[in-house]
Amino acid sequence: MMARDEVSSSVFAGFAGQHAACASASGGAVPMPPVCAVIVAGGCGSRFGNPGGKQLVNVAGRPLVAWSIMAFDRSCLVGHIVVVCPAEKRAEMRRLAIDPFDFKTPITFADAGETRQDSTASGIDAVPMGFEYAAIHDGARPLITTGAIDHAIQVLLADCSLDGVVCGQPAIDTLKIVDGERIVETPPRSMYWAAQTPQIFSVEVMRRAHAAAVAEGFVGTDDASLVERMGGVVQCVASPRDNLKVTVPEDLRPVTAILLGRMSDAESAQDTGVMPRVQL
Numbered sequence: 001m002m003a004r005d006e007v008s009s010s011v012f013a014g015f016a017g018q019h020a021a022c023a024s025a026s027g028g029a030v031p032m033p034p035v036c037a038v039i040v041a042g043g044c045g046s047r048f049g050n051p052g053g054k055q056l057v058n059v060a061g062r063p064l065v066a067w068s069i070m071a072f073d074r075s076c077l078v079g080h081i082v083v084v085c086p087a088e089k090r091a092e093m094r095r096l097a098i099d100p101f102d103f104k105t106p107i108t109f110a111d112a113g114e115t116r117q118d119s120t121a122s123g124i125d126a127v128p129m130g131f132e133y134a135a136i137h138d139g140a141r142p143l144i145t146t147g148a149i150d151h152a153i154q155v156l157l158a159d160c161s162l163d164g165v166v167c168g169q170p171a172i173d174t175l176k177i178v179d180g181e182r183i184v185e186t187p188p189r190s191m192y193w194a195a196q197t198p199q200i201f202s203v204e205v206m207r208r209a210h211a212a213a214v215a216e217g218f219v220g221t222d223d224a225s226l227v228e229r230m231g232g233v234v235q236c237v238a239s240p241r242d243n244l245k246v247t248v249p250e251d252l253r254p255v256t257a258i259l260l261g262r263m264s265d266a267e268s269a270q271d272t273g274v275m276p277r278v279q280l
């Protein structure tokens, strides 16, 4: 019912966007990248507890949300980024998390809603014409990498039976179903994944799924659940284990350590000539 148009798996070979590196790799004809990123950064961060929210908190030298924007900006498959935040925060978001960085991808804003689901609906509505897919990502997951984004997009584009893909990890802990704190059952772990973002869908499918959720009063904790309940086919794609979400202040410690570690690894590789010098 929600099948999307057939897309050749070869299409992602030549997307070049505005990025110099991508453009030179494509060697001429430059098709439009098929994906618009929707970065939801409209929550109030109540569990984090900072009065101004968490999206602009400095993490390893950048505002939290800027790390996610950077990862999508570097993807040749992403041609536009919509940042979802409260209207009154737009100017501050632009001044602190966008303008200081040399992002090449066009970035526009959409207004946040009351819930995360309302915010993703608003972001999907703001996807410009011409983009067939939307990659919805939490602004609070700064460790996502361009490689993981591109891999997930490629899995979706390569399989026309899919309505969407969800980045995540197979469960590694033993899981318990509980009533209060009393264990009711220990389900087979092999059936469980921990879902993360990005979650990527056809824009059309996502718009229909949101309309149905509103009509039927359904509120999910992620975007895929809206598509699943419509009978959509959604596949999990393994993404890096460290794609953590900053939810409470303690999350900053591992996230900062990982970002600093990545920067240090990149510097060492550049110094030993293993990698060309890149801007971090």
Ligand SMILES: Nc1ccn([C@@H]2O[C@H](COP(=O)(O)OP(=O)(O)OP(=O)(O)O)[C@@H](O)[C@H]2O)c(=O)n1
Binding pocket: 040, 041, 042, 043, 044, 045, 046, 047, 048, 055, 084, 112, 113, 114, 115, 116, 117, 119, 120, 137, 138, 139, 140, 141, 245, 246, 247
């Ligand atoms: N109305 C909302 C609620 C959440 N989000 C975004 O959804 C992502 C995941 O949500 P979460 O980590 O729960 O953030 P908050 O809602 O801000 O946190 P809390 O639930 O602690 O208030 C975050 O990037 C958050 O900014 C959003 O755009 N709009």
Ligand SMILES: C[C@](O)(CO)[C@H](O)COP(=O)(O)O
Binding pocket: 116, 138, 195, 196, 197, 221, 222, 223, 245, 247
């Ligand atoms: C979408 C999500 O990041 C997938 O893990 C998560 O469900 C968001 O959860 P929250 O309730 O907004 O923290």
